[in-house]
Amino acid sequence: MTARWKTGLPLALAVALLAAWDAAVRLSGSDLFPKPLDVAAGIVELGRKGLLHKYIVASLFRVTIGFGLAVVIGVPAGLLLGWSTRLFYAFNPLIQVFRPISPIAWIPVAILWFGVDDRAPIFLIFLASVFPITVSAIAAVQNIQQNYIRAARNFGLGRLELFRRVIFPATLPQVLTGIRIALGVAWLVVVAAEMIAVNSGLGYLIIDARNAGKRYDLVVAGMVMIGLIGLGLDLVVRRLERFDEVRWGYAR
Amino acid sequence: MSQPDVAVRIANLSMSFPGKGTDEPIAVLSDVSIDVRRGEFVCIVGPSGCGKSTLLNIVAGFLPHTQGDVLVEGRPVRGPDPRRIFVFQESAVFPWLTVRENIGFGLSGRVRAEREKIVAHYVEMVGLKGFEAAYPRELSGGMRQRVELARALASNPDIIYMDEPFGALDFLTRLKMRADLIRIWQEERKTILFVTHDIEEAVQQADRVVVMSRRPAIVQEVVPITLARPRDLDAPGYLAARDRIFAAMGMSHTVGDAPPASRSAAGPDADVVIIGGGPAGAILGAYLGQAGVSHLIVDKAVHPRPHVGESLICSTTRVFQDIGFLPVLEREGFVRKYGAVWTRAGDPSTRTLRFRPMPHLGVLQEHTYHVDRARFDDLLLGHARVRGSRVLEGMTALGVDFDARGFASGVRARPDDGGPERVFRGRIVVDASGRGTVLGTQLKLKRNDPLFDQFAVHNWFEGVDRGPAGTADFIHVHLLPTPRAWLWQIPISATVTSVGIVTRRDDFVQGGESPEAFFRRHVASHPEFARRMAGAHALHDWTREGNYSYVMDRFAGDGWLLVGDAARFIDPIFSSGVSVAAESAQRAADAIVAALKAGRVDETAFARYETTVRAGVELWREFILLYYQLPGIFLDLMATDEGQAELRQILQGQVYDVPSAPVVDRLRRQLDAVKADPEHPLRREWVPL
Numbered sequence: 001m002t003a004r005w006k007t008g009l010p011l012a013l014a015v016a017l018l019a020a021w022d023a024a025v026r027l028s029g030s031d032l033f034p035k036p037l038d039v040a041a042g043i044v045e046l047g048r049k050g051l052l053h054k055y056i057v058a059s060l061f062r063v064t065i066g067f068g069l070a071v072v073i074g075v076p077a078g079l080l081l082g083w084s085t086r087l088f089y090a091f092n093p094l095i096q097v098f099r100p101i102s103p104i105a106w107i108p109v110a111i112l113w114f115g116v117d118d119r120a121p122i123f124l125i126f127l128a129s130v131f132p133i134t135v136s137a138i139a140a141v142q143n144i145q146q147n148y149i150r151a152a153r154n155f156g157l158g159r160l161e162l163f164r165r166v167i168f169p170a171t172l173p174q175v176l177t178g179i180r181i182a183l184g185v186a187w188l189v190v191v192a193a194e195m196i197a198v199n200s201g202l203g204y205l206i207i208d209a210r211n212a213g214k215r216y217d218l219v220v221a222g223m224v225m226i227g228l229i230g231l232g233l234d235l236v237v238r239r240l241e242r243f244d245e246v247r248w249g250y251a252r
Numbered sequence: 253m254s255q256p257d258v259a260v261r262i263a264n265l266s267m268s269f270p271g272k273g274t275d276e277p278i279a280v281l282s283d284v285s286i287d288v289r290r291g292e293f294v295c296i297v298g299p300s301g302c303g304k305s306t307l308l309n310i311v312a313g314f315l316p317h318t319q320g321d322v323l324v325e326g327r328p329v330r331g332p333d334p335r336r337i338f339v340f341q342e343s344a345v346f347p348w349l350t351v352r353e354n355i356g357f358g359l360s361g362r363v364r365a366e367r368e369k370i371v372a373h374y375v376e377m378v379g380l381k382g383f384e385a386a387y388p389r390e391l392s393g394g395m396r397q398r399v400e401l402a403r404a405l406a407s408n409p410d411i412i413y414m415d416e417p418f419g420a421l422d423f424l425t426r427l428k429m430r431a432d433l434i435r436i437w438q439e440e441r442k443t444i445l446f447v448t449h450d451i452e453e454a455v456q457q458a459d460r461v462v463v464m465s466r467r468p469a470i471v472q473e474v475v476p477i478t479l480a481r482p483r484d485l486d487a488p489g490y491l492a493a494r495d496r497i498f499a500a501m502g503m504s505h506t507v508g509d510a511p512p513a514s515r516s517a518a519g520p521d522a523d524v525v526i527i528g529g530g531p532a533g534a535i536l537g538a539y540l541g542q543a544g545v546s547h548l549i550v551d552k553a554v555h556p557r558p559h560v561g562e563s564l565i566c567s568t569t570r571v572f573q574d575i576g577f578l579p580v581l582e583r584e585g586f587v588r589k590y591g592a593v594w595t596r597a598g599d600p601s602t603r604t605l606r607f608r609p610m611p612h613l614g615v616l617q618e619h620t621y622h623v624d625r626a627r628f629d630d631l632l633l634g635h636a637r638v639r640g641s642r643v644l645e646g647m648t649a650l651g652v653d654f655d656a657r658g659f660a661s662g663v664r665a666r667p668d669d670g671g672p673e674r675v676f677r678g679r680i681v682v683d684a685s686g687r688g689t690v691l692g693t694q695l696k697l698k699r700n701d702p703l704f705d706q707f708a709v710h711n712w713f714e715g716v717d718r719g720p721a722g723t724a725d726f727i728h729v730h731l732l733p734t735p736r737a738w739l740w741q742i743p744i745s746a747t748v749t750s751v752g753i754v755t756r757r758d759d760f761v762q763g764g765e766s767p768e769a770f771f772r773r774h775v776a777s778h779p780e781f782a783r784r785m786a787g788a789h790a791l792h793d794w795t796r797e798g799n800y801s802y803v804m805d806r807f808a809g810d811g812w813l814l815v816g817d818a819a820r821f822i823d824p825i826f827s828s829g830v831s832v833a834a835e836s837a838q839r840a841a842d843a844i845v846a847a848l849k850a851g852r853v854d855e856t857a858f859a860r861y862e863t864t865v866r867a868g869v870e871l872w873r874e875f876i877l878l879y880y881q882l883p884g885i886f887l888d889l890m891a892t893d894e895g896q897a898e899l900r901q902i903l904q905g906q907v908y909d910v911p912s913a914p915v916v917d918r919l920r921r922q923l924d925a926v927k928a929d930p931e932h933p934l935r936r937e938w939v940p941l
Contacts, residue, residue, distance in 0.1 A: 147344035150314055155358040155407065156334040165357075169348040248347035248389045 034217035042221035059190050059201040066125025067186045074130045078137020103128035103189045111197050121193035128189040129182035136178025140171035173249020180237040187230045202226050259443040260288040265320035279468035280306050293444045295454035298464030299544025304447045305415050312338045312413045336411040337404040341419045343396040345388045352384040354399050358407030374402040393583050394425035411443040420579050423634030430456055449640055455494045463500040466544055473500040522546045525663045525678035527649040532816025532833035533684030534636040538575035539841030541640030548642040550649050550665050562742045562750050563727045563827040564620040567905030570613045571834040577635050581621055587743045588619040593723050596731040597778035603890035622742050651694050652681050660811035680853050686817040697804040704801030704823045707760045709767045710752025712791040717784040730781045735939045736880050767794040808858035815840045820869045823876050831905045836865045868908035875902050878919040884937035885922050
C-alpha cells in the first residue's frame with residue numbers, strides 16, 4: 001500500500017463516520033445528543049473561555065507526576081526484583097495480589113487519605129501504572145539472553161558495570177513497552193479519577209457538563225479531546241521505540 | 253606440576269548433572285584428560301549432545317565440575333576471566349551497540365585513542381571495514397560472528413574458547429569463516445580450543461583433533477593433523493585423517509552395544525549409505541549426524557534440480573526444529589507462508605485458511621515458508637554437512653548391491669566426471685533418489701497411480717498481481733473449469749511468483765499445443781486470475797513434468813529403506829512433497845538408529861516405519877481423491893469454522909500416527925450420499941473418477 005492510501009483510507013472512514021453520526025442524530029430528531037458540528041462548536045467555546053487549556057493542563061499535570069513517579073520507582077524496582085531471585089520470591093506474591101485491584105476501587109480510599117485535591121488522582125495514576133512497569137521490567141531481566149550475561153562476565157565486568165552496560169540496555173526495549181502500556185492505563189485512570197475526586201481536568205469537564213446543564217455537546221467535546229491526547233501520548237512513546245538503542249528489540 | 257608450555261590442562265575431569273527427583277545423576281563427562289599447548293589449535297569433535305559444549309563451559313569457568321582438575325596456566329579455574337574469551341554459537345554480540353562499540357567492549361580501561369586504534373585494527377582484520385557504525389541487526393549471521401570474533405581478539409586474550417561458533421551459518425560462509433580464522437590465528441598465535449560436531453571443520457583447522465564418544469563422553473581418540481596450511485581438501489593425508497575420525501565416531505555408537513550383525517572383512521564405508529542429497533536424503537543425513545551414526549550421501553548434484561514443490565506445510569517445522577534448520581530458513585529470508593487461498597473460475601467468493609500453531613507437536617510459529625527449491629535444497633544439504641553428513645557430490649548411483657543373504661550391502665556409483673565405477677558399502681542403504689527411484693525401479697516395486705496420471709507446466713513470473721495485500725503471501729490455488737485442473741500461485745520473492753498448471757495428462761497430450769499456449773489457454777479459463785496475470789512476464793523456459801504419481805509395493809526390506817519421493821509421489825495440490833520427505837526421513841532415522849543399536853537390520857526392523865509412512869500418505873491420497881470428486885463441498889467446508897478446524901489437521905500435515913481424520917470421514921460420507929441419490933443437490937458438482 002502506498003503512503004497516500006495509508007493516510008487516505010482512515011481519513012475517508014472518519015469522514016464517513018462523521019457523516020453517519022450527523023445523519024443519525026438528524027433522523028432521530030434528538031435535541032439532546034449533539035451533531036459533529038455542535039461538538040466542534042463546543043470545543044471552540046471551551047477554548048474561548050480558557051477552560052480547555054486549563055483542564056488539559058490539569059489532567060496532563062496529574063499524569064506527569066503520577067506516571068513519572070511510577071517510572072522512577074517501577075523501573076529500578078522491577079530490574080532489581082528480576083535480578084535477585086530472593087527479592088523476587090519475597091515480593092512477587094504481593095505484587096500479584098495488588099495488581100488485579102482496579103485503580104477505580106481505590107478511589108474512596110484515596111479521597112479518605114488525600115481529600116479532594118490533586119494528590120488523590122496522582123496517587124491513583126501512580127498505582128495504575130506502577131504495576132505494568134514493574135512487571136515488564138521483571139520479565140525483561142528474567143528473559144535476558146544468558147549469552148549476554150556470560151559474555152559480559154567473561155570481559156570481567158563488575159556488578160554495577162554489568163547493570164549499566166548490559167542489563168539496562170538489554171532490557172530497555174521490553175521496559176519501554178511496559179511504559180507504553182502503563183501510559184495508556186494512566187490516561188484512562190486520570191479521567192475516571194477526575195470524575196469523582198477533583199473539580200478540574202477533562203474528566204471533571206465531562207461530568208460537570210452533564211450535571212450542570214445537560215450540555216452533551218461539551219460531554220462529547222471532552223471525550224474527543226481525551227481520545228486525541230491519548231493518541232498523541234502513544235505516538236510520542238512509539239517514537240522512542242525507533243531509537244537504534246532499542247530498535248533491535250522489536251520485530252520488524 | 254604443569255609443564256611450561258601447557259596452556260590448558262584438563263585432568264581426569266568428570267561431570268554429572270543431578271537427575272530429576274530421585275533419578276540417578278546423569279553422567280555427562282567421564283574421566284576426560286586433555287592438554288592444550290600454548291599457541292595450539294585444538295578441535296574437540298563428537299556427536300551432538302555428547303557433552304563437548306559442557307566441557308568447554310567448564311573450562312571457561314561458566315559451569316562447575318564434579319571431579320578432576322581444570323588448570324589454566326597452572327592455576328585452577330574459578331570463574332570466567334578476561335584473559336580467556338569465549339565465543340558463543342548463538343551470537344552474543346550486543347544488539348544495542350554498534351559494530352565499533354561491540355568490538356571495543358572489553359577495552360573500557362584503555363584511553364580513547366588507543367581503544368580506537370585497536371578497534372580499527374580488528375575491524376580491518378575480520379573484514380568489516382565500512383560497517384563500524386552498523387548495528388548487529390543490519391548484518392548477516394556471518395558478519396555478526398566476525399564481530400564476536402573481533403571483540404574476542406581485541407581484548408587480547410591468551411586463549412579463545414569457541415563453541416560451534418559457525419554452527420548457525422550456511423555452508424559457504426562457514427568455509428570462508430574457517431579460512432579467515434586460520435589466517436587470523438596464524439597472525440596472532442592465540443591458543444584456540446574449538447568445539448564442533450563437524451568433522452571436516454575440525455580436520456581443516458586443527459593441529460590436533462580430540463574425538464569424544466557419546467554420553468557419558470570419554471576421549472575416544474586424539475588425531476594429530478600435521479598437514480601444512482592452507483589445507484588441500486583432496487590430499488591423501490587430509491582424507492586419511494578425516495576417515496580416521498569418521499571411523500572413531502562410527503565406532504562410538506557401538507561401544508557397549510550389541511556387536512555389528514554383518515560386516516565384511518574390509519569393513520563398510522559407513523553404517524548407512526544414502527542415495528540422493530535432496531530434502532529427504534539431507535534431512536535423514538542431518539538426523540543421523542545428530543545421532544552420531546556414520547553415514548554418507550551419494551549425490552548426483554544436477555543443478556538446478558526440478559523444482560515442483562515450492563511451498564511447504566506447517567508440520568515440516570517440527571522436523572526443521574529438530575535438525576536446527578529453522579534459523580537458516582529465517583535468515584535466508586524465504587517468504588513466510590501464513591495460509592492458503594482457494595478461488596474457483598466463475599465464483600467470486602474466495603476461501604481463506606490461516607495456519608495455526610500446533611503446540612502438541614512443539615510447533616509454535618504460525619507460518620511455514622515458500623521456497624526457491626534450488627536454493628532451499630542446496631542449503632539443506634549444506635546443513636546436513638554441518639550436522640556431520642559426508643556428501644560425495646557428482647556421483648550417479650547406478651544401483652544397489654545385495655549380499656548372499658539378500659541384504660542390501662552397498663551402492664554402486666559412477667563419478668560424473670568419468671572416473672571408474674565405485675561401490676560404497678554400508679550396513680543399511682537408503683534410497684532418497686526422489687523421482688529417480690533407483691532402488692524401486694531396480695526391484696520392480698513401482699506402480700503408477702492411474703487416478704493421478706497428471707501433468708504440470710510451470711514457470712516463474714514477474715508482475716503477477718497476487719491479490720489483496722492481506723493474503724498476497726499465501727499460496728493460492730485457482731480451480732479451473734476443466735475437471736481436476738488447477739493453477740498454483742506461489743510467492744518466491746518480493747517480485748517473483750511461481751505459477752503452474754496441473755491437469756490430467758491426456759488433457760495436455762490431446763491438445764497438441766506448445767506448453768506456453770497450453771498454459772495461456774488454461775489461465776484464460778479463469779477470468780479473475782487471468783486479469784491478475786495480465787501484466788506478468790515469464791522469466792525462464794517453460795518446464796513440463798509428467799507421469800506424476802506412483803507408489804512402491806514396499807517401502808523397506810532387509811537392509812534397505814525408501815524415503816521421500818523414492819517411496820511415494822502424490823499430486824502436490826496440498827504442498828505435500830517436502831512434507832513427505834521430511835516426515836519419512838525423520839521416521840527412517842529413528843528406525844535406523846534403533847536397528848543399528850539392536851544389531852538387526854532385517855526388514856522387521858523397518859516394519860513400523862513402512863506402516864506409519866504408508867498410512868500417512870494414503871490418508872493424504874484419499875483426501876485428495878475425495879477433494880477432486882467434490883471440490884464444491886470442500887469449498888463449502890472451508891466456509892465454516894468447524895470445517896476449517898478439521899481441514900487444518902490435513903492441510904497442516906498431521907497425517908502420520910493419527911487414528912483418523914474427521915474431515916476425510918466427513919467428505920467420504922458426503923460423497924456416498926451424492927453417489928446414492930440422483931436428485932442430490934450437489935450431484936452436478938460431482939466429478940466421477
